[in-house]
Amino acid sequence: MPRQGNSELIKQGARITKELITHFPKSGGEVAGLWAEQGSGKTAFLVTVAGRTAYFNEKTRRLMKETVIWRGRPKDNWHLVEGKKFCVHIHFLDEIEFLDKNGTPITDLQIFKYDTAEDIIKNLKRGWVNVYYEPQNYLMDEELVEEIRKKQFIDTFPEVADPIFFTYELVYYIERYKQQDEFITFIIDEADELFEANPEGIKYHLQSWFRKTCLRDLRKSKLSFILASHDYREIDYRIMFKLMNKIYFPSAAIPPARYKSAIRKKDFAMRLKMGQYLIEKKGNFGIAEYDEINTDNSVRAVWIKQKMKYR
Amino acid sequence: MASQPVKEMFGQLIANYSLVSGNYELLREAEIYLSMIPAMLEEKGKLQEYSTILSDLEKRYDSAVKTIDDFQGGWKVSRMQIRHIRKEALKIALKENLVVLRQDMVSLNQMNRILDDPEED
Numbered sequence: 086m087p088r089q090g091n092s093e094l095i096k097q098g099a100r101i102t103k104e105l106i107t108h109f110p111k112s113g114g115e116v117a118g119l120w121a122e123q124g125s126g127k128t129a130f131l132v133t134v135a136g137r138t139a140y141f142n143e144k145t146r147r148l149m150k151e152t153v154i155w156r157g158r159p160k161d162n163w164h165l166v167e168g169k170k171f172c173v174h175i176h177f178l179d180e181i182e183f184l185d186k187n188g189t190p191i192t193d194l195q196i197f198k199y200d201t202a203e204d205i206i207k208n209l210k211r212g213w214v215n216v217y218y219e220p221q222n223y224l225m226d227e228e229l230v231e232e233i234r235k236k237q238f239i240d241t242f243p244e245v246a247d248p249i250f251f252t253y254e255l256v257y258y259i260e261r262y263k264q265q266d267e268f269i270t271f272i273i274d275e276a277d278e279l280f281e282a283n284p285e286g287i288k289y290h291l292q293s294w295f296r297k298t299c300l301r302d303l304r305k306s307k308l309s310f311i312l313a314s315h316d317y318r319e320i321d322y323r324i325m326f327k328l329m330n331k332i333y334f335p336s337a338a339i340p341p342a343r344y345k346s347a348i349r350k351k352d353f354a355m356r357l358k359m360g361q362y363l364i365e366k367k368g369n370f371g372i373a374e375y376d377e378i379n380t381d382n383s384v385r386a387v388w389i390k391q392k393m394k395y396r
Numbered sequence: 397m398a399s400q401p402v403k404e405m406f407g408q409l410i411a412n413y414s415l416v417s418g419n420y421e422l423l424r425e426a427e428i429y430l431s432m433i434p435a436m437l438e439e440k441g442k443l444q445e446y447s448t449i450l451s452d453l454e455k456r457y458d459s460a461v462k463t464i465d466d467f468q469g470g471w472k473v474s475r476m477q478i479r480h481i482r483k484e485a486l487k488i489a490l491k492e493n494l495v496v497l498r499q500d501m502v503s504l505n506q507m508n509r510i511l512d513d514p515e516e517d
Contacts, residue, residue, distance in 0.1 A: 093408055095500075095501050102504055106508060107508060139508045148510075152514075210515070211514040211515050212515050213515075373503070
Protein backbone atom coordinates (compact mmCIF):
# COMPACT_ATOMS: atom_id res chain seq x y z
CA MET A 86 0.00 0.00 0.00
CA PRO A 87 1.54 3.34 -0.93
CA ARG A 88 1.80 5.44 2.22
CA GLN A 89 2.82 8.43 0.17
CA GLY A 90 -0.09 10.08 -1.62
CA ASN A 91 0.17 10.92 -5.29
CA SER A 92 0.20 14.66 -4.71
CA GLU A 93 3.27 14.34 -2.49
CA LEU A 94 5.02 12.30 -5.19
CA ILE A 95 4.12 14.91 -7.80
CA LYS A 96 5.42 17.74 -5.62
CA GLN A 97 8.70 15.99 -4.93
CA GLY A 98 9.07 15.01 -8.60
CA ALA A 99 8.72 18.64 -9.67
CA ARG A 100 11.10 19.87 -6.96
CA ILE A 101 13.87 17.38 -7.68
CA THR A 102 13.55 17.87 -11.45
CA LYS A 103 13.79 21.64 -11.01
CA GLU A 104 16.94 21.20 -8.93
CA LEU A 105 18.41 18.86 -11.53
CA ILE A 106 18.10 21.36 -14.38
CA THR A 107 18.51 24.67 -12.53
CA HIS A 108 21.88 25.30 -10.95
CA PHE A 109 22.71 27.91 -8.35
CA PRO A 110 26.22 28.94 -7.26
CA LYS A 111 25.54 27.72 -3.71
CA SER A 112 24.27 24.28 -4.68
CA GLY A 113 26.72 23.66 -7.55
CA GLY A 114 26.38 20.91 -10.13
CA GLU A 115 24.38 17.70 -10.05
CA VAL A 116 25.39 14.15 -10.93
CA ALA A 117 22.56 12.01 -12.19
CA GLY A 118 22.17 8.51 -13.51
CA LEU A 119 19.15 7.52 -15.53
CA TRP A 120 18.01 4.10 -16.47
CA ALA A 121 15.57 3.14 -19.12
CA GLU A 122 14.77 0.12 -21.20
CA GLN A 123 15.32 0.43 -24.93
CA GLY A 124 12.68 2.64 -26.51
CA SER A 125 11.25 3.99 -23.27
CA GLY A 126 12.09 7.62 -24.00
CA LYS A 127 15.62 8.03 -22.69
CA THR A 128 16.95 10.07 -25.60
CA ALA A 129 13.83 12.26 -25.70
CA PHE A 130 14.36 13.05 -22.02
CA LEU A 131 18.02 13.91 -22.59
CA VAL A 132 17.08 16.18 -25.50
CA THR A 133 14.56 18.02 -23.29
CA VAL A 134 17.00 18.34 -20.40
CA ALA A 135 19.72 19.68 -22.74
CA GLY A 136 17.37 22.45 -23.85
CA ARG A 137 16.21 23.35 -20.32
CA THR A 138 19.37 23.33 -18.21
CA ALA A 139 19.97 26.76 -16.73
CA TYR A 140 22.16 28.47 -14.16
CA PHE A 141 21.57 31.48 -11.98
CA ASN A 142 23.77 34.42 -12.85
CA GLU A 143 24.48 36.39 -9.69
CA LYS A 144 25.43 39.55 -11.59
CA THR A 145 22.27 39.79 -13.66
CA ARG A 146 20.11 37.91 -11.10
CA ARG A 147 18.56 35.95 -13.96
CA LEU A 148 18.45 32.39 -15.21
CA MET A 149 20.80 31.89 -18.15
CA LYS A 150 21.14 29.12 -20.72
CA GLU A 151 23.70 26.64 -19.48
CA THR A 152 26.43 25.26 -21.72
CA VAL A 153 25.80 21.63 -22.57
CA ILE A 154 28.46 19.20 -23.73
CA TRP A 155 26.91 16.23 -25.49
CA ARG A 156 28.84 13.09 -26.31
CA GLY A 157 28.02 12.44 -29.95
CA ARG A 158 27.21 8.94 -31.12
CA PRO A 159 26.98 7.53 -34.66
CA LYS A 160 23.19 7.78 -34.55
CA ASP A 161 22.07 10.65 -32.41
CA ASN A 162 19.30 13.16 -31.78
CA TRP A 163 21.08 16.28 -30.57
CA HIS A 164 19.57 18.30 -33.44
CA LEU A 165 16.16 17.93 -31.76
CA VAL A 166 17.17 20.14 -28.80
CA GLU A 167 14.83 23.11 -28.58
CA GLY A 168 15.72 26.55 -27.25
CA LYS A 169 19.47 26.24 -27.66
CA LYS A 170 21.77 26.42 -30.67
CA PHE A 171 24.19 23.61 -31.31
CA CYS A 172 27.63 23.10 -32.81
CA VAL A 173 29.80 20.07 -33.42
CA HIS A 174 33.44 19.47 -32.44
CA ILE A 175 35.34 16.83 -34.43
CA HIS A 176 38.97 15.76 -34.47
CA PHE A 177 41.06 17.36 -37.21
CA LEU A 178 42.08 13.98 -38.64
CA ASP A 179 38.52 12.70 -38.82
CA GLU A 180 36.22 13.53 -41.64
CA ILE A 181 32.62 13.10 -40.70
CA GLU A 182 29.56 13.64 -42.81
CA PHE A 183 26.26 14.20 -41.04
CA LEU A 184 23.25 12.75 -42.79
CA ASP A 185 19.59 13.34 -42.02
CA LYS A 186 16.84 10.72 -41.92
CA ASN A 187 16.67 10.54 -45.73
CA GLY A 188 20.44 10.22 -46.16
CA THR A 189 20.89 13.82 -47.33
CA PRO A 190 24.02 15.56 -45.97
CA ILE A 191 23.32 18.31 -43.44
CA THR A 192 25.30 21.35 -44.56
CA ASP A 193 24.26 24.16 -42.23
CA LEU A 194 26.14 22.82 -39.20
CA GLN A 195 28.70 24.83 -37.31
CA ILE A 196 31.70 22.50 -37.06
CA PHE A 197 34.87 23.11 -35.06
CA LYS A 198 38.00 21.01 -35.49
CA TYR A 199 40.11 20.12 -32.48
CA ASP A 200 43.44 18.51 -31.82
CA THR A 201 43.36 18.28 -28.03
CA ALA A 202 40.69 18.65 -25.37
CA GLU A 203 41.96 22.18 -24.74
CA ASP A 204 40.92 23.16 -28.28
CA ILE A 205 37.35 22.14 -27.47
CA ILE A 206 37.45 24.27 -24.31
CA LYS A 207 38.68 27.26 -26.36
CA ASN A 208 35.94 26.84 -28.95
CA LEU A 209 33.19 26.02 -26.46
CA LYS A 210 30.05 28.01 -27.22
CA ARG A 211 28.47 29.31 -24.04
CA GLY A 212 24.77 28.57 -23.69
CA TRP A 213 24.87 26.20 -26.67
CA VAL A 214 24.74 22.43 -27.02
CA ASN A 215 28.32 21.49 -27.91
CA VAL A 216 28.40 18.03 -29.47
CA TYR A 217 31.78 16.34 -29.61
CA TYR A 218 32.81 13.23 -31.46
CA GLU A 219 35.73 11.30 -30.02
CA PRO A 220 38.83 10.97 -32.23
CA GLN A 221 39.02 7.73 -34.18
CA ASN A 222 42.72 7.29 -33.40
CA TYR A 223 43.21 8.49 -29.91
CA LEU A 224 46.54 9.14 -28.24
CA MET A 225 46.01 10.18 -24.68
CA ASP A 226 47.58 13.42 -23.54
CA GLU A 227 51.08 12.75 -22.13
CA GLU A 228 50.59 14.85 -19.05
CA LEU A 229 47.40 12.99 -18.28
CA VAL A 230 49.01 9.58 -18.86
CA GLU A 231 51.73 10.50 -16.38
CA GLU A 232 49.12 11.63 -13.82
CA ILE A 233 47.13 8.41 -14.17
CA ARG A 234 50.26 6.26 -13.93
CA LYS A 235 51.29 7.98 -10.72
CA LYS A 236 47.89 7.84 -9.10
CA GLN A 237 47.14 4.24 -10.07
CA PHE A 238 50.67 2.82 -9.56
CA ILE A 239 50.84 1.35 -13.05
CA ASP A 240 53.97 0.87 -15.16
CA THR A 241 52.64 0.29 -18.63
CA PHE A 242 50.14 2.30 -20.55
CA PRO A 243 48.87 1.48 -24.05
CA GLU A 244 50.13 3.77 -26.80
CA VAL A 245 46.76 4.03 -28.47
CA ALA A 246 43.84 4.27 -26.07
CA ASP A 247 40.21 3.45 -26.66
CA PRO A 248 38.60 6.65 -28.10
CA ILE A 249 35.89 6.59 -25.44
CA PHE A 250 38.51 7.73 -22.89
CA PHE A 251 38.77 11.05 -24.65
CA THR A 252 35.74 12.01 -22.54
CA TYR A 253 37.85 11.51 -19.41
CA GLU A 254 40.49 13.81 -20.81
CA LEU A 255 37.88 16.40 -21.72
CA VAL A 256 36.28 16.35 -18.26
CA TYR A 257 39.70 16.51 -16.60
CA TYR A 258 40.76 19.59 -18.55
CA ILE A 259 37.41 21.31 -18.31
CA GLU A 260 37.48 20.92 -14.55
CA ARG A 261 40.94 22.53 -14.53
CA TYR A 262 40.59 25.28 -17.09
CA LYS A 263 36.98 26.42 -17.17
CA GLN A 264 36.02 29.77 -15.66
CA GLN A 265 35.33 29.59 -11.94
CA ASP A 266 31.71 30.71 -12.15
CA GLU A 267 30.79 28.81 -15.32
CA PHE A 268 28.27 25.97 -15.19
CA ILE A 269 28.51 23.14 -17.68
CA THR A 270 26.32 20.05 -18.07
CA PHE A 271 27.67 16.87 -19.62
CA ILE A 272 25.16 14.58 -21.24
CA ILE A 273 26.39 11.08 -21.86
CA ASP A 274 24.07 8.59 -23.48
CA GLU A 275 24.93 4.88 -23.28
CA ALA A 276 27.19 5.66 -20.31
CA ASP A 277 27.94 1.97 -19.78
CA GLU A 278 30.54 2.32 -22.55
CA LEU A 279 32.45 4.78 -20.39
CA PHE A 280 31.75 3.39 -16.95
CA GLU A 281 31.48 -0.29 -17.68
CA ALA A 282 30.64 -2.66 -14.83
CA ASN A 283 33.48 -5.08 -14.01
CA PRO A 284 36.10 -3.42 -16.23
CA GLU A 285 39.31 -5.27 -17.01
CA GLY A 286 42.95 -4.25 -17.33
CA ILE A 287 43.75 -0.63 -17.98
CA LYS A 288 40.06 0.22 -18.10
CA TYR A 289 39.76 -0.68 -14.43
CA HIS A 290 42.50 1.80 -13.57
CA LEU A 291 41.12 4.53 -15.79
CA GLN A 292 37.65 4.27 -14.30
CA SER A 293 39.10 4.20 -10.81
CA TRP A 294 41.23 7.28 -11.54
CA PHE A 295 38.27 9.14 -13.04
CA ARG A 296 36.13 8.44 -10.01
CA LYS A 297 38.82 9.56 -7.60
CA THR A 298 40.02 12.61 -9.50
CA CYS A 299 37.11 14.01 -11.47
CA LEU A 300 33.78 12.68 -10.21
CA ARG A 301 34.51 13.49 -6.59
CA ASP A 302 34.60 17.25 -7.12
CA LEU A 303 32.12 17.69 -9.94
CA ARG A 304 29.49 19.37 -7.80
CA LYS A 305 31.94 21.90 -6.38
CA SER A 306 33.40 22.55 -9.83
CA LYS A 307 29.90 23.45 -11.05
CA LEU A 308 29.93 20.62 -13.54
CA SER A 309 26.83 18.48 -13.92
CA PHE A 310 26.78 14.99 -15.29
CA ILE A 311 23.82 13.11 -16.69
CA LEU A 312 24.62 9.51 -17.43
CA ALA A 313 22.10 7.38 -19.27
CA SER A 314 22.10 3.63 -19.69
CA HIS A 315 19.70 0.72 -19.86
CA ASP A 316 20.25 -0.78 -16.42
CA TYR A 317 22.07 0.19 -13.22
CA ARG A 318 23.91 -3.12 -13.24
CA GLU A 319 25.73 -2.12 -16.42
CA ILE A 320 27.41 0.80 -14.61
CA ASP A 321 30.56 0.50 -12.51
CA TYR A 322 29.43 0.15 -8.89
CA ARG A 323 32.11 2.67 -7.81
CA ILE A 324 30.43 5.30 -9.97
CA MET A 325 26.99 4.41 -8.58
CA PHE A 326 27.92 5.83 -5.17
CA LYS A 327 28.70 9.21 -6.70
CA LEU A 328 25.25 9.69 -8.19
CA MET A 329 23.20 12.34 -6.42
CA ASN A 330 20.08 11.85 -8.54
CA LYS A 331 18.65 8.64 -9.87
CA ILE A 332 16.05 8.65 -12.59
CA TYR A 333 14.00 5.63 -13.57
CA PHE A 334 11.89 5.28 -16.69
CA PRO A 335 8.99 2.84 -17.17
CA SER A 336 10.04 -0.71 -16.33
CA ALA A 337 13.58 0.27 -15.23
CA ALA A 338 15.06 -1.76 -12.38
CA ILE A 339 15.51 0.12 -9.09
CA PRO A 340 18.82 -0.56 -7.32
CA PRO A 341 18.90 -2.02 -3.81
CA ALA A 342 19.34 0.10 -0.68
CA ARG A 343 23.11 -0.43 -0.65
CA TYR A 344 23.28 1.81 -3.73
CA LYS A 345 21.63 4.59 -1.73
CA SER A 346 18.14 4.07 -3.09
CA ALA A 347 15.33 4.98 -0.70
CA ILE A 348 12.61 3.38 -2.84
CA ARG A 349 11.54 0.23 -1.07
CA LYS A 350 9.03 -0.91 -3.67
CA LYS A 351 11.37 -2.16 -6.35
CA ASP A 352 8.58 -2.52 -8.90
CA PHE A 353 7.60 1.15 -8.63
CA ALA A 354 8.91 2.01 -12.09
CA MET A 355 6.72 -0.74 -13.58
CA ARG A 356 3.65 1.37 -12.81
CA LEU A 357 4.87 4.40 -14.76
CA LYS A 358 3.31 5.31 -18.07
CA MET A 359 5.27 6.33 -21.15
CA GLY A 360 6.45 9.92 -20.77
CA GLN A 361 6.65 9.67 -16.98
CA TYR A 362 9.71 9.12 -14.83
CA LEU A 363 10.59 8.50 -11.23
CA ILE A 364 13.30 10.72 -9.79
CA GLU A 365 15.15 10.20 -6.54
CA LYS A 366 17.49 12.43 -4.54
CA LYS A 367 18.74 12.26 -0.96
CA GLY A 368 16.05 9.90 0.29
CA ASN A 369 13.15 11.71 -1.40
CA PHE A 370 11.52 10.63 -4.60
CA GLY A 371 8.72 11.73 -6.87
CA ILE A 372 7.26 11.46 -10.33
CA ALA A 373 7.15 13.92 -13.21
CA GLU A 374 6.64 13.81 -16.94
CA TYR A 375 8.00 15.19 -20.19
CA ASP A 376 6.74 15.51 -23.75
CA GLU A 377 7.58 12.65 -26.03
CA ILE A 378 9.66 13.38 -29.12
CA ASN A 379 9.84 11.41 -32.32
CA THR A 380 13.43 10.18 -32.11
CA ASP A 381 13.16 8.30 -35.38
CA ASN A 382 14.37 11.51 -36.98
CA SER A 383 18.03 10.98 -36.09
CA VAL A 384 21.29 12.40 -37.40
CA ARG A 385 23.75 9.85 -38.71
CA ALA A 386 27.44 10.56 -38.44
CA VAL A 387 29.37 8.80 -41.18
CA TRP A 388 33.15 8.73 -41.01
CA ILE A 389 34.46 9.20 -44.55
CA LYS A 390 36.90 6.27 -44.25
CA GLN A 391 34.04 4.00 -43.30
CA LYS A 392 31.98 5.37 -46.12
CA MET A 393 34.69 4.45 -48.64
CA LYS A 394 34.95 0.99 -47.13
CA TYR A 395 31.26 0.21 -47.41
CA ARG A 396 30.68 1.82 -50.81
CA MET B 397 -12.42 29.13 2.65
CA ALA B 398 -10.06 26.17 2.64
CA SER B 399 -6.78 27.02 0.92
CA GLN B 400 -5.34 25.00 -1.95
CA PRO B 401 -2.69 23.25 0.21
CA VAL B 402 -5.39 22.18 2.70
CA LYS B 403 -7.51 20.78 -0.15
CA GLU B 404 -4.47 18.96 -1.51
CA MET B 405 -3.62 17.61 1.92
CA PHE B 406 -7.17 16.32 2.34
CA GLY B 407 -6.95 14.64 -1.08
CA GLN B 408 -3.63 13.10 -0.13
CA LEU B 409 -5.01 11.73 3.15
CA ILE B 410 -7.88 10.12 1.27
CA ALA B 411 -5.51 8.77 -1.40
CA ASN B 412 -3.45 7.10 1.33
CA TYR B 413 -6.52 5.07 2.28
CA SER B 414 -7.73 4.34 -1.25
CA LEU B 415 -6.18 0.86 -1.33
CA VAL B 416 -6.64 -0.23 2.28
CA SER B 417 -8.80 -3.18 3.20
CA GLY B 418 -8.42 -3.55 6.98
CA ASN B 419 -11.47 -2.78 9.15
CA TYR B 420 -9.63 -0.41 11.45
CA GLU B 421 -8.02 1.39 8.55
CA LEU B 422 -11.44 1.97 7.02
CA LEU B 423 -12.61 3.39 10.34
CA ARG B 424 -9.68 5.77 10.33
CA GLU B 425 -10.60 6.90 6.83
CA ALA B 426 -14.15 7.66 8.02
CA GLU B 427 -12.67 9.64 10.92
CA ILE B 428 -10.76 11.81 8.44
CA TYR B 429 -13.98 12.60 6.55
CA LEU B 430 -15.94 13.30 9.70
CA SER B 431 -13.34 15.57 11.20
CA MET B 432 -12.26 17.51 8.15
CA ILE B 433 -15.52 18.05 6.28
CA PRO B 434 -17.49 19.72 9.13
CA ALA B 435 -14.51 21.98 9.90
CA MET B 436 -14.15 23.00 6.28
CA LEU B 437 -17.90 23.55 5.89
CA GLU B 438 -17.97 25.70 9.01
CA GLU B 439 -15.17 27.81 7.59
CA LYS B 440 -17.27 28.22 4.46
CA GLY B 441 -20.40 29.05 6.50
CA LYS B 442 -22.31 26.08 5.14
CA LEU B 443 -22.31 23.72 8.12
CA GLN B 444 -25.99 24.33 8.83
CA GLU B 445 -26.96 23.26 5.31
CA TYR B 446 -25.45 19.80 5.77
CA SER B 447 -26.15 19.31 9.48
CA THR B 448 -28.77 16.55 8.96
CA ILE B 449 -26.57 14.51 6.63
CA LEU B 450 -23.54 14.94 8.86
CA SER B 451 -25.37 13.90 12.03
CA ASP B 452 -26.62 10.82 10.16
CA LEU B 453 -23.03 10.01 9.16
CA GLU B 454 -21.90 10.45 12.77
CA LYS B 455 -24.57 7.97 13.91
CA ARG B 456 -23.46 5.48 11.29
CA TYR B 457 -19.85 5.90 12.42
CA ASP B 458 -20.83 5.24 16.06
CA SER B 459 -22.73 2.09 15.14
CA ALA B 460 -19.80 0.95 12.96
CA VAL B 461 -17.42 1.35 15.90
CA LYS B 462 -19.73 -0.72 18.10
CA THR B 463 -20.02 -3.65 15.70
CA ILE B 464 -16.58 -3.70 14.01
CA ASP B 465 -15.33 -6.42 16.39
CA ASP B 466 -18.44 -8.55 16.10
CA PHE B 467 -17.19 -11.61 14.29
CA GLN B 468 -20.72 -13.03 14.02
CA GLY B 469 -21.24 -10.80 10.99
CA GLY B 470 -21.53 -7.38 12.63
CA TRP B 471 -18.23 -6.27 11.07
CA LYS B 472 -19.79 -6.68 7.64
CA VAL B 473 -22.55 -4.24 8.58
CA SER B 474 -19.85 -1.89 9.91
CA ARG B 475 -18.05 -1.92 6.62
CA MET B 476 -21.30 -1.14 4.80
CA GLN B 477 -21.85 1.84 7.11
CA ILE B 478 -18.29 3.06 6.47
CA ARG B 479 -18.74 2.72 2.73
CA HIS B 480 -21.89 4.81 2.99
CA ILE B 481 -19.94 7.46 4.95
CA ARG B 482 -17.24 7.50 2.28
CA LYS B 483 -19.80 7.90 -0.51
CA GLU B 484 -21.77 10.71 1.16
CA ALA B 485 -18.70 12.54 2.45
CA LEU B 486 -17.03 12.49 -0.95
CA LYS B 487 -20.27 13.77 -2.50
CA ILE B 488 -20.24 16.80 -0.16
CA ALA B 489 -16.51 17.39 -0.56
CA LEU B 490 -16.71 17.40 -4.34
CA LYS B 491 -19.90 19.46 -4.47
CA GLU B 492 -18.49 22.14 -2.16
CA ASN B 493 -15.04 22.00 -3.74
CA LEU B 494 -13.29 20.99 -0.52
CA VAL B 495 -10.85 18.49 -1.95
CA VAL B 496 -8.26 18.13 -4.72
CA LEU B 497 -8.34 14.46 -5.52
CA ARG B 498 -5.82 14.51 -8.32
CA GLN B 499 -2.99 16.86 -8.99
CA ASP B 500 -1.72 17.24 -12.55
CA MET B 501 1.77 15.98 -12.98
CA VAL B 502 4.41 18.64 -13.56
CA SER B 503 6.05 18.47 -16.95
CA LEU B 504 9.76 19.02 -17.48
CA ASN B 505 8.82 20.98 -20.59
CA GLN B 506 7.11 23.64 -18.44
CA MET B 507 10.34 24.43 -16.60
CA ASN B 508 12.99 27.00 -17.57
CA ARG B 509 11.20 28.06 -20.71
CA ILE B 510 12.50 31.62 -20.80
CA LEU B 511 16.24 31.82 -20.41
CA ASP B 512 18.79 34.51 -21.20
CA ASP B 513 21.61 33.87 -23.61
CA PRO B 514 25.08 34.16 -22.00
CA GLU B 515 26.69 34.90 -25.38
CA GLU B 516 24.79 38.19 -25.43
CA ASP B 517 26.33 39.48 -22.16
